[in-house]
Amino acid sequence: MPMLAPRAEEADARSRPPQASAAAADPTSDGGAPAPDGDGHDGSHAALLTVATELLDCPCALLWLVEDDGLRLVATRGLALTPVFDHSRLHALVSADQPVAVVPDTRTHPVLAGDPVVTGAGLHHVAAAALLAPDGTLLGVIGVGDACRRDESADTMSSRLRSLAALATRTLPGTLMARCRQVAEAGFSAIVVVDGRGSTIFANGAARELLGAAASPGQPVEHLVPLSLQLDPDAVSDWLHAPASPGNDVPSARELRIRDALGELRVVEAVRCSWHDGIALVLRDITDHGGARREPPSGRRDPLTGLPNREALFASIGALRGRGARLGVALLGLDNFRAINEALGHVIGDTVLQVVACRLMAWLPTDAQLVRFGGDEFAILFETADTADALEPRLQALLRDLARPCEVEHQRVHVEACIGLAFDESEAVAAYEDSGSSGLLALAALALRHAKRAGTLQLRRFTPAMREEAVDRRHLDLELRRAFRDGEFELHYQPQIDLASGVVSGAEALLRWRHPERGLLMPVAFIDALARSAIAPAVGNWILQQACRDAAGWPVLHGRRLKVGVNLFPAQFNDDALVEKVDAALRASGLPADQLEIELTETIALRDDGVAEKTLLQLRSRGIRVSYDDFGTGHASLSMLHRLPVDRVKIDRSFVRDLVASRGDKAIVRSITLIAKNFDMEVIAEGVESRDQVVLLREFGCHEVQGFLYSMALAPRLFERWLSDHVPQAASAPAAARSPADASLDAADPAEAAATAAMAAAEPCHG
Numbered sequence: 001m002p003m004l005a006p007r008a009e010e011a012d013a014r015s016r017p018p019q020a021s022a023a024a025a026d027p028t029s030d031g032g033a034p035a036p037d038g039d040g041h042d043g044s045h046a047a048l049l050t051v052a053t054e055l056l057d058c059p060c061a062l063l064w065l066v067e068d069d070g071l072r073l074v075a076t077r078g079l080a081l082t083p084v085f086d087h088s089r090l091h092a093l094v095s096a097d098q099p100v101a102v103v104p105d106t107r108t109h110p111v112l113a114g115d116p117v118v119t120g121a122g123l124h125h126v127a128a129a130a131l132l133a134p135d136g137t138l139l140g141v142i143g144v145g146d147a148c149r150r151d152e153s154a155d156t157m158s159s160r161l162r163s164l165a166a167l168a169t170r171t172l173p174g175t176l177m178a179r180c181r182q183v184a185e186a187g188f189s190a191i192v193v194v195d196g197r198g199s200t201i202f203a204n205g206a207a208r209e210l211l212g213a214a215a216s217p218g219q220p221v222e223h224l225v226p227l228s229l230q231l232d233p234d235a236v237s238d239w240l241h242a243p244a245s246p247g248n249d250v251p252s253a254r255e256l257r258i259r260d261a262l263g264e265l266r267v268v269e270a271v272r273c274s275w276h277d278g279i280a281l282v283l284r285d286i287t288d289h290g291g292a293r294r295e296p297p298s299g300r301r302d303p304l305t306g307l308p309n310r311e312a313l314f315a316s317i318g319a320l321r322g323r324g325a326r327l328g329v330a331l332l333g334l335d336n337f338r339a340i341n342e343a344l345g346h347v348i349g350d351t352v353l354q355v356v357a358c359r360l361m362a363w364l365p366t367d368a369q370l371v372r373f374g375g376d377e378f379a380i381l382f383e384t385a386d387t388a389d390a391l392e393p394r395l396q397a398l399l400r401d402l403a404r405p406c407e408v409e410h411q412r413v414h415v416e417a418c419i420g421l422a423f424d425e426s427e428a429v430a431a432y433e434d435s436g437s438s439g440l441l442a443l444a445a446l447a448l449r450h451a452k453r454a455g456t457l458q459l460r461r462f463t464p465a466m467r468e469e470a471v472d473r474r475h476l477d478l479e480l481r482r483a484f485r486d487g488e489f490e491l492h493y494q495p496q497i498d499l500a501s502g503v504v505s506g507a508e509a510l511l512r513w514r515h516p517e518r519g520l521l522m523p524v525a526f527i528d529a530l531a532r533s534a535i536a537p538a539v540g541n542w543i544l545q546q547a548c549r550d551a552a553g554w555p556v557l558h559g560r561r562l563k564v565g566v567n568l569f570p571a572q573f574n575d576d577a578l579v580e581k582v583d584a585a586l587r588a589s590g591l592p593a594d595q596l597e598i599e600l601t602e603t604i605a606l607r608d609d610g611v612a613e614k615t616l617l618q619l620r621s622r623g624i625r626v627s628y629d630d631f632g633t634g635h636a637s638l639s640m641l642h643r644l645p646v647d648r649v650k651i652d653r654s655f656v657r658d659l660v661a662s663r664g665d666k667a668i669v670r671s672i673t674l675i676a677k678n679f680d681m682e683v684i685a686e687g688v689e690s691r692d693q694v695v696l697l698r699e700f701g702c703h704e705v706q707g708f709l710y711s712m713a714l715a716p717r718l719f720e721r722w723l724s725d726h727v728p729q730a731a732s733a734p735a736a737a738r739s740p741a742d743a744s745l746d747a748a749d750p751a752e753a754a755a756t757a758a759m760a761a762a763e764p765c766h767g
């Protein structure tokens, strides 16, 4: 029983409370006892205690409810002071086994007799009833007390108490919850109740089915509603955590993104109502509502995002085309998504894809269909090609919106994308007229590739020129494969001259394609396509072997062996066996390692996975030299010097061409030679065509040169003839006389010589 604050008077207390106060005189008041909780039930509790005092004709009444940590006094009536409460005495008085207790005289009661507060407060008569749920669970206790001795029989009091308890039980939150549980379990909507601390305390069957483990009791509400998936995470957080206000609550609704029990992304409409000190959420799955989000047949849904998949898109295109619709497709590809997976893991990568799906859904016009096309690509199908021009600015805005950083698992993630756009326009369709529903997508994919090539956040619309280029590229790739198989590639060598001694020091091996119809082709016509082709590693290996073989046969000049420079394709650096292949080429040819120089391009130097660095170190440890091509033209030149083991840099021809006239180029070349000197590297300049350039390069400290001033790149036999003709005078008298046209005079095959000269005159030699 409660230990009450001492009461002042006992006489005349029959209809007035102990320590009667103004508040106690008001039958609607709780008698001045402070509201023990803020649970918003004060009104119903007060009404209940008023009924208790009336029904039992007692001036004092008290209500305890069971909470997490046991019984808690939640309301009093007729007491001036807050009672100090002793649980053990209350439990001893009433329980599930003994639901009603009437104590006509507290002074002789075994539990209460010794209680100094009860007796001190002068409570002569006390009665209490347990409030029990239908399953017998104790929900609370209601009690009354009086300072006077009572005339009613204990049976009468017990009977009234039982009626009171039955009435009280029906009004309690626990009972309400049990009843609501029955109703909720019977319904189709998912219902989740979250307490004031943001933890789930109840989820009905539909919610458990929809949300799986995220709806288990004790889970934070953020597991049900991941903020990272929401379009406006702050607003959703505020909405979920706004204080409950039962009684004045106006249920509010909003669209939320959740992950279902299988991890798929779903869109739900959620209605929020206050519940006790927390909230109840009623959820309705609207993922598939509306024309834009029609439920795709099974097997046509992407499990991660819940969106229709590629097959569904093809089916939609087929169906719409059947109705004569003119269509448009925007293919959206994330930029550098691989890096997100690699840096943050696939789980975060998956969430990022879901976030993107959510943002796209929010943007989607009602007459469009959103599809996860595959990997990090999404497709949007429009039924209205007529509005093509109006779509572009809206898609540009979409790209900017997608680029808003998002927070995933406490990681800030930036998601940028590009879009390729294609419409059923006459010339575009003509380009792919036989390719069915995938044709339009192929055009969009081509446009996407062009957008990606242009950089990040780019949008490109398909043009027929893109297709022509793609077709040309494919033909070129087939041609390159055939050319390699038929042995049409050959290496030419451009001499390199040591400026200090004036002696030829080596040559750079340069690839040529002797095309059966188009004659000798310079690399500019095919080298990019070859570098991208699957045959690049095989061609690169052939170049390596051939160059080593040729160089092994070159004469020793002035006691020095000539070195040969070989350019590697970036793809060769993906080959774990590259070093072994270099060893094999040296072994097979007999060329000493220090006569081989590997030339790097920026694409190789830019790799920051450590592979290039490790490979180069292994090559250098064998005595093979490493040179960095086109120095100064790329973004990575300086950082590369710092990172990669390089013996020398090659000054790009673009800085040499106007060296004599241009102060800027002079400054650049001077700087490069200075930087190289500070890194203990040698410098070679390419594209040297005049003596004046040589004078300046020598003055700046450049070590070697190559260019038309000495010779163009020559076929192996011509190069060997050049060596025998120009050594030892080659260096001392740089062949001012040796113009590209002169070289043709040396050619055994007059047609080849003419072609070579013409090519060389038209464009510089490329690697």
Ligand SMILES: Nc1nc2c(ncn2[C@@H]2O[C@H](COP(=O)(O)OP(=O)(O)OP(=O)(O)O)[C@@H](O)[C@H]2O)c(=O)[nH]1
Pocket: 304, 333, 334, 335, 336, 337, 338, 339, 341, 345, 346, 347, 348, 349, 350, 353, 374, 375, 376, 452
């Ligand atoms: N987390 C996750 N990653 C995926 C999924 N499907 C594909 N990927 C990854 O998406 C990445 C796509 O890589 P790429 O095609 O090189 O695309 P990218 O890195 O965006 O490069 P660019 O398109 O050139 O900008 C790869 O790392 C795939 O493993 C998926 O369902 N979940």
